[in-house]
Amino acid sequence: MTGFMTLLRKEVLRFWKVVVQTVAAPVLTAVLYLLVFSQALSAHVQVFPGVDYISFLIPGLVMMSVLQNAFANASSSLVQSKVTGNLVFVLLPPLSPLEIFGAYVLAAVVRGLLVGLGVFVVTALIAPPLFHSPLWILAFGLLGAAILGTMGLIGGIWAEKFDQIAMFQNFLIMPATFLAGVFYSVHSLPPFWLAVSHLNPFFYMVDGFRYGFFGQSDVSPVTSLLIVSLTLIGVAAVALRMLQTGWRMRH
């Protein structure tokens, strides 16, 4: 247990020591999105009845920040350790695959939720939020962060260089989060793209998260919870398997 706690603490300290870059900067980015998009679009769009666009947008932006930062934390930490060679400090001690998995993913969850909280607090000053059911908010926030932390771990295990992880982030994570209905309701899409959106697990994370705020969503939150939980189990199984076999870590 101490080994796990130490690795978790180290991973949290790692981003906390550069908190301006790892937490403050993504909060600023999200707030800029909110200001620009709400200025440009709020007059034209009403997604849910009784919910103005800026209020609709806030949970999406919070979730997007949670997801992207959870991914960034695990992946960049791991790739950085690989490139600089200090990953040996984690590989030499008697840490089990489960401990390594748990520590990296939980640290990613902490960073994701911290950034999400930051975005939420700042945006709440701009548009006072609704809290339909906070437990759903918490559940989807946690699960989404854990999934992306796990995907960051997988990406970090796979990648051997920074540009490989950037590719993973730019061609997979970014499109998947952007197309998850952060800025719009998928029901405004043509049928084909609506169907495609339903194949994207990120959509259920955002949709379920948003349900927690408004009590309204594109699909039932129970369905979303199920799909999101299954996604987490799936990616966690892949990550654990990778750690157990030592793929790209213990040659």
Add this chain to the structure above:
Amino acid sequence: MSDTSPAGRVPAIELQEVTKRYGRLEALRGVSLKIDQGEFFGLLGPNGAGKTSLIAIIAGLNRASSGSVRVMGHDVGNDYRAARRALGVVPQELVFDPFFTVRETLRITSGYYGLRHNDDWIDEILENLQLTGKADANMRALSGGMKRRVLVAQALVHRPPVIVLDEPTAGVDVELRQTLWKFIGRLNREGHTIVLTTHYLEEAQALCGRIAMLKAGQVVALDHTARLVGQFGGGTVRLKLEGPPLPAALQPRLHGAPRTDGRVELHLEDWSELEGVLRILREAGCTVSELETEHTDLEDVFLRIMSEAS
């Protein structure tokens, strides 16, 4: 059974028929080796011989393609927690975590091994490696030599019974070498098993009780250092000759080409041969105007073994 030493204790490290392939490259081809507890053991070989591969496998950083590896009786695969707890490794590469200070680094490493309140021992290590003054310095701010000391310290935080040092003195100044060997020597006297790879053969000869030489992934020599050096006995005699050229009977002993100034280097298998050499020279009418002798050392043995084994 091969899994206990003569003293009835499990070997510190036991390798059986260990092979390692990277694609088509065979880095290790059936290495079997037993290192007893309390030994100061040298692992020598040219670059690419497989030393670092072997250490990586012992440390669990790499996995053997076949064969078994045990540290203090614990299989590095099935019983990896106990095996890794028993082992401290100083890696060859100068790696560090730029986010932390020296003390933070050592506390984190202690934590990985399940140790919470380790500051007394950390202080002792810092003291012995002359790092106390740098305890609160960030790793980034340290010189190469200081970073190397921290790597040694990290390998020792959990007081492992077996300590592996992979070229710890490469590019390191005299002061650190002396500091390091003093401390490592003390640990060895206290019962820790030390395994060392180095390119400095004098260092290996002075420190190691037993030596294995690796070439192209195979053990080509394994013996007590004294016996290894003694096995080739003799040495080299440097002469300055006047008069006729070197007699044909002595040509096979010649090291390199004879020089025009009459200086030659002759190899002797045993010092008892010296008298015979001098007699041949005398009979040929050569006069010896200068004579110097040099005993065989580990470097000579190493070079001979490496050129013989193929």
